[in-house]
Amino acid sequence: MKGRLRDLDIGATAFRALNIAILVFLLGPLAIVAVFAVNPLPYISFPPVGLTTRWFEKFFASEAFVNGLLLSLKIAVIVTIISGLLGAAAAIALARGRIPGAKLLISAFLAPLMLPAILTGFAIFQCLITLGIGRPIWALVVGHIIVAVPYVIRTTLAVLSDFDKRIEEAASLFGATPPRVFFEVTLPLIRPGVIAGCIFAFITSFDQFPVSLFLVSPGNETLPIVMFNYMKFDLDGALAAASMVSILISLAVVLTVDRLVGLRATMNL
């Protein structure tokens, strides 16, 4: 008995050590970027020698970076709003509308998550070229919505399948009209799911690269595309600063939403 206990302890310790090593692998790179963002050496090099804000200054002084950041933010906001509406509406219909073949429709709506995003961008791009339209910004927005809507549908469906349909039925038994049931029962109940989906939608759009690759046009480049073009030629602290800015914006969105509505309820999906 004692021997087995010791075995167990060694196994458990090894398991924990392995897991901590994997967590370091997952989170370490992000910490290293944070170090490079404030390291004054001209090129990415190690070890860090001090603290500086010069890379953040360089980032905010660069027209390309700032324009990219503003465009990314603008697109992400529009994409989040439209995806939230489209995704929530579709999820309600799929969960409550008794649509024949709803299961198949759900897989179709979720398909952009697993099909190559670079092809989603390319497919829209070659439509525009074939029709002679060029590359308008709305096409970029449309491409982002295609890959953002599935998140809203998935999180809203998860909430809808969790809560009891009888709550809605009870409301109507007590005389609520269908619109009233919808606005006063269904909508408040699915809110956490829609909000969680909207966060994913925002981050998917804000960090989007593969869909944007074919759909950006010169002068209208999103932040990830500007960073990618920069990285082809140069690796300096400005990139680390750009990375930190984009990480902090994603984090700010998550924390603001958490403060406003509480994510605790939405994260346990």
Next chain:
Amino acid sequence: MTAVTQVGKGIKPEGRASRAIPATAWLVVPTGLFFVIFFVLPFALMALLSILSGNPLTQSNVGFTSRSYERFAADPLYLEALWETLWLGGLTTLAALLMGYPIALWLARMRSKTGYTLLLMAVVAPMLTGIVVRTFAWMTILSDKGVINVSLASLGLIDRPLPLMYNAFGTIVALVHIYVPFMVLTLAGVIGRIDHRLEEAAISLGANRFRAFLEVTLPLSLPGILAGSLLVFALTISAYVTPYLMGGSRVLTLPMLIYQQVSASFNIAFAATLGVVLLAVSLVLLMAYNRIISQVSGREDLA
């Protein structure tokens, strides 16, 4: 159960569900139309362009041709790119599985609520960071002047920088980092559904913990292993940024070829052909994935 949204017309007795489709069903129309116009039709046009001899809107005499596919099959460059794409995907998937499984097991077996939330956040945090940022992070670690090479050199362990980047190794490391969270979340979902008591029963019957895991939990988590692997494989074979930046000139994958055909050769028809090949592989993976997930959960919205 009866839809109550039709209450105005009177409630039908339970069990005799009406065949009529409630008004809420119409809410799917905008999203459906949006997907047809901007997702289904573009992909259909891509497939069509790959077998047309030109742009039917601007040229006359456009006919069907298989020349793009013949070109793909005849030139070893393209078949090698396809092979390299699949091979990188396979290795990345294997590494992601080996790294993702322990974390997923830990997550699924976590009893403390706070511990669960913290670990989940640690897994999801990298997903809140874009692929360009994460690829950049790995460049600062693996390049010749990166963290690893400089540290090893200052310890006197190496004279010349190790070739950690601009090859398949660096590409796979960064890809694994990007896609491990998807593996963990899929696996944890499946492992979490396995009855904990089965493993405990094996232990109480005299198996040690490792053997109980190997003979009870591991086989039962096989659907999760398959689903997670299919997902990571599908995501990896469509990656562009990471192979481009980490692979240098040594790695050439299908997505890179597609972009090259558009930006350098202006050959959209051939790019569409390469796109169809990539799409075909992905569709097979997607269907297999959906099948496994729906068997495990009876729901297809879990990933």
